[in-house]
Amino acid sequence: MERFIDLSLSAIMLAGLYATMAYGLGLIYGVLRVVNLAHGGVIMAGAYLGWVLFERWGIDPYLALPLVIVASFGLGILMYRLLVRHLPRGPAGGPASLLLLFGTWLVLRNVAYLLFTGNDQSIRTSYSTASVPFLGTYVSVNRLAVLGVAVILPILLQLLLKKTYTGRAIRAVAQNADSCTLVGVDVERIYALTFGIGTALAGVAGLLSATIFSFNPGFGSGELLKSFVVVVLGGLGSILGVGLAAFILAVVEVFAILVLPSYLTSAVGFVMLVLVLVLRPGGLFGHRVLG
Amino acid sequence: MRSRSTPTPCRSALLATLLLSLVAAAPRAAGAAAPTKVSLGATLPLTGAEARIGGFFKEGYELAVEEANQKGGLTVGGKKLPVTLSILDDTTTQATAVSLADRLVNSDGVDFLLGTYSSHLVEAQSTIGEQNRIPYVNGGGGATKIYKRGFKYLFGTIAPVELLGTTLMSWIDVQQKAGKLPRPAKIALLWENTAHGKDFRKGVSDFAAKSGGAYQISVDESFPLDGKDFSALLGKVKAANVDLFLADAHLPDYITMHRQYVAAGLCHKVVSYGARGSEKGAVDALGQENVNYVVSGVWWSAELGKKPGLAKAFVELFTSKHQGRKPEWFQALAYESARALFTAIEQAGSLDREAVRAKLAALKIPSMLPGGTLEFPASMGQQAQNPFVLQQNLPDRTSPIIFPPDAATGTGIAVNPRCPK
Amino acid sequence: MSAATPALVPLRVAAGFVVGVALLAVAPWILDFTPYSHNLVTLAFLLISGAVAWNWMGGFLGQVSFGHAALFGMGGFVSARLLLSGPVPAPLAWLVGGLVAGVFSLGAHPALRLRGPYFSIATIGLGESVRLIFTYWEDFTGGSSGLSLPIDPDMKHQLYWWGLGLAAIVVGMSWLMRHSTFGLQLLAIKADVDAAGDVGVSATFYQDLVFVLSGAVVGVSGGLYASYFSFIEPNDMFGFDRSIAFVLMTVIGGVGTILGPVLGAIVFVLLRQYLLASYPDLYLGLYGTLLIFIILFEPLGLAGLLGRLARLARSWRAPAAEGGTP
Amino acid sequence: MTAPLLSVRALSKSFGGLRALDAVDLELAAGEILGVIGPNGAGKTTLFSLIAGSLQPTSGQVHFEGRPVTGRAAHRLVRGGIVRTHQIVRPFANLTVLENVTVAALHGNRRADVPARYRAPRVLDFVGLADRAGQFPGLLTLAGRKRLELARALATIPRVLLLDEVIAGVNPTEAVALAALVRRIRDELGTSIIMIEHVMPAVMSLSDRVLVLDHGRKIAQGTPAEVVRDPGVIEAYLGTSTEATAP
Secondary structure, eight states: OHHHHHHHHHHHHHHHHHHHHHHHHHHHHHHHOOOOTTHHHHHHHHHHHHHHHHHHHOOOTTTTHHHHHHHHHHHHHHHHHHTGGGSOOSTTHHHHHHHHHHHHHHHHHHHHHHHHOSOOBOOOOTTTTOEEEETTEEEEHHHHHHHHHHHHHHHHHHHHHHHSHHHHHHHHHHHOHHHHHHTTOOHHHHHHHHHHHHHHHHHHHHHHHHHHSOBOTTTTHHHHHHHHHHHHHTOTTOHHHHHHHHHHHHHHHHHGGGTSOGGGHHHHHHHHHHHHHHHOTTOTTOOOSOO | OOOTTSOOHHHHHHHHHHHHHHHHOOOOOOOOOOOSSEEEEEEEOOSSTTHHHHHHHHHHHHHHHHHHHHTTSEEETTEEEOEEEEEEEOTTOHHHHHHHHHHHHHTSOOSEEEOOSSHHHHHHHHHHHHHHTOOEEESSOOOGGGGGSOOSSEEEOSOOHHHHHHHHHHHHHHHHHTTSSOSSEEEEEEEESSHHHHHHHHHHHHHHHHTTSSEEEEEEEEEOTTOOOOHHHHHHHHHHTOSEEEEEOOHHHHHHHHHHHHHTTOOOSEEEBTTBSSOHHHHHHHOHHHHTTEEEEESOOGGGGGSSSHHHHHHHHHHHHTTTOOOOHHHHHHHHHHHHHHHHHHHHTSOOHHHHHHHHHHOEEEOSSTTSEEEOOGGGTSBOOOOOEEEEOOTTSOOOEEESGGGOSSOOOOSOTTSOO | OOTTSOOSOOHHHHHHHHHHHHHHHHHHHHTTOOHHHHHHHHHHHHHHHHHHHHHIIIIISOOOOSOTHHHHHHHHHHHHHHHHHSSOOHHHHHHHHHHHHHHHHGGGGGGGGOOHHHHHHHHHHHHHHHHHHHHHOHHHHOGGGOEEOOOOHHHHHHHHHHHHHHHHHHHHHHHHHHTSHHHHHHHHHHHOHHHHHHTTOOHHHHHHHHHHHHHHHHHHHHHHHHHHHSEEOHHHHTOHHHHHHHHHHHHHHOTTSSHHHHHHHHHHHHIIIIIITTOGGGHHHHHHHHHHHHHHHOTTHHHHHHHHHHHHHHHHHSTTTSTTOO | OOSOSEEEEEEEEEETTEEEEEEEEEEEOTTOEEEEEOSTTSSHHHHHHHHHTSSOOSEEEEEETTEEOTTOOHHHHHHHTEEEOOSSOOOOTTSOHHHHHHHHHHSSOTTOOSOHHHHHHHHHHHHTOGGGTTSOGGGSOHHHHHHHHHHHHHTTOOSEEEEESSSTTSOHHHHHHHHHHHHHHHHHHOOEEEEEOSOHHHHHHHOSEEEEEETTEEEEEEOHHHHHHOHHHIIIIITTOSGGGOO
16 A cells, blocks of 8 residues: 555656656647657756756756746747748648757757766755655655646646637637638747747756756757657647646556566556557547647 | 759769768878887767766876876887877767777777777777777776677776675675674665676675575666656665665766655665765765765775875876866776786887787786786686775765775774664 | 659669779779778668668658667667577578568558658657667667677678678669659658558558568668677667667758768768767767758758759859759 | 449448438449539538548448449559549649659559550640649649649549549639530540539539538439429528539
């Protein structure tokens, strides 16, 4: 029983982390139909930004959230205006966008390498290793905070999408970009904004990951792969699906240790990814666009 | 996409041939005139996953070369020859490590090779030394299997990781015999799935198997390099209710895993992450209070320089060059590898590769490594078998050597005082 | 060069091809290669074969695979295991490795009905699960410590001609595919898989066929690679970086062209050998920048760029005659 | 009349809860042109997709030359002799006009006596695109692309041709020319045709019989003259739709 509680808590904490990593990827795909392969690079950038703010100016990572959001939003707008905008739309643009954004990721990695060298870094705050007792076991305070952000983010995102004019425009563009142009929505602007919001979410994920893991310029590839799994499970482009899918992935990965050697538990996610893509291309919960 | 706009086939073939000859247009190695210098080559992971350590090895190699040149070079056949060392970046990639070593030997014409860092790169790269019959001395490939291939030109100053497991268990055994640890003691053995981790596992589990039931391995799990979430694995450790927590991990995994370990409220009578534990990076990332009493085993430690001898001289040389920074085992093994090669060259009295190889095989010199002597026993595939030293982090921010007794600079504390009774 | 004309190989093309291959075959003697150049060109041949075979999927069919390392590793490990098991002639081991990799690629059959980014993501998932499983599978791959083959300098020397042979066959196959009705159908599938079905092209069949062919060639090159390096390790052979290398080489060279992957592989080797060893801090960014520029400005990569230059040179020579045609 | 070339029995298709096609029967005789009309969303294109194998029916059968072909994949049906065109034309943008047709000529009816590469130019000639053979489809006008779509279908030597709005959307002159082309396909090549069309004058003049669909059901069938007089049809379709009279 205690083991079950332990594993369940691990799964919930892990789900929080996976969800924050995947929201940005899901949003961008949902609206622009572009798979942001630079997602891992933005996560890495977010981690380093948080590290710089913490090491140089002693700003706590959670207080640095707004700064990181603004900065990675800016990075996203820049990436959209300079690069993504010039891609062909439609199915032919698929491979091209993958490669373009992969190139962007490589450049980001190189920049980080030049700025910070390849050394492993980490952020250590006073609560990095603190934990609180819960149901006979311990829960990391920091992981709880990450979970909190993972729950708050989609709520804010839904509010943004449902209550604001821009949000409604984003949803409309996600449904049908052509008719939006007809009714006077500036689709280009909406695309840029969405891309910015998506990368801002990735930046947040990077910042949060940096409080848990150590990182270097190559950081983010594992995160990108997990995000893929989550977004595909949740149905590409469905925000709430992402949250649920993160939970499912985390549960499966964590509980797999009961039947599989620990080393192979990370393969479980990839196998799920392929199975879902092949059997239920719309994701586990059916295809919804920013439902 | 318009696909028909490529150049005509004839021109293409010509172009491909031209480009390929560009690939082939490497300068030819200089002929065998009378040697005016000893030229050495090495690749190191200066970028990529192992970049940090690659840099440390570079420091060690460069220090050895500078030292030799300050003395006017190496005495080869009665003449003083200066030493040059060209270091290329293998980007922590096997294929690059191999082809750059090929380039060093067959294009740049180096006389001898020094090794790169980490077992999988050394295992791949040492084939070049063997193919070209050129001595290859390394301090970065500790996996025993590298030396089980019967290579004649491969020499390792780095003792097998297996010995790390054995040394760790020997210390634990002393504590158990002194009644400080329960018998049988239950072990959680976690190892990264690399040659390094596998050797560590072998050392520990062989020792446990031969102990006549004094140790019982309750958890035996591997994890991927750069694993991220260890909570499920640590949950398994927790459920197994073990006494000893013995893991083998690279630095980033150590930091990540140990944070989760502490946050999960785990505590064991002995905690070790193999070679990790005493480095400054880890202390910074985890906090002194969280790394206290962690036991680590290393090939060499600056602590050894506290007693007079070769190690002391090396530490002083290194710290004076690097503004007071202390060397770690990486620089020491790199330095010792270069020094072993230099000694063999001087003993051979020529740059003849066969002669130097023979001298290396017969080498037996005083060394700053634990054990005091460096040799490459043929029975062990020419891999040095120097013992490890165990260090333990103490709350006063020191990490004295606690084992073996002859090298010890402090006393080990066997039951981790952090754990609640 | 339209497919509607008889599909015999034009004499000019055949002659150029044969002369080129023959030149390369005797080049080690004529140009007096150093052992290093010899090995480097051998490596280039292996990479060329892999890149060209990737291009059949990624360029001709438009299915961008991020998982070809799985096939490369499969070929490498099967042939290494065979070579270690007893006196098996190396070419046979490579061939078997290739065949197994070809059959193994059929494991991706269910993913082949996915298109565009969905297919690419699925191949990432497949590639990574294969890597993890094979790294764990000690008995076959030697686990994380890999497999060592006996050192054989003669074999490594001969690999030059084996590699050249493989590359020549593969480039020849590319040409035939491109200029036959077979290639026309691949292009039709690439353009619109449903419309292709509506005129009778069986997308499933052709995708499977091309994937098997591509897998087999990549597998054979994996086997040659194992013999070349004498040591292979699953994390490297099956690694994501290797899958990416196939993509990079082909895209930089020119995706969907015949010459592109060849150029790309050569540039890849050149960059790694001469630039990266001296300017290690810049190589990722260099690849990244190349990729970005190619996608935005020259989708046909270096091959397209050369085509452009050739046309420019021609219109320069005859400015009056045919100005204005695209 | 002899046994029909194509017969459809109680063909149905549901998407989730929506019944897109509900137990539709039809028969097509050799050399016949059957028009299919109905308001938007009546299930016309679904009917085509089911017959041509692009979609799997929920229930019902399709027989071709007396043999069951229900649910067979599109590319296999093409070889048997059933081929469709699309309302929104889908040329292979990366192939020339001639190559577009050549791809189609490679497959299709096995009884073809002329090799594909000789057949393709003839087909282009037949539809009037011979002078565009080397161009890429992007340079063609809409009418040109519709001709290409027809050529591609014809290159497979179909016995049954399913035409989805080949005439709609082009200017009146071209509409007349395309209608003439459809008639020539039947008259000169002997191909049986089912055509979905919104352009009423064209349907009424070309079709031997007309089938009317509404909300997935067949509500009428008969000669053009009979159908136009059918009160159900007038109510469901002609009476309410403005498209009926639009060109």
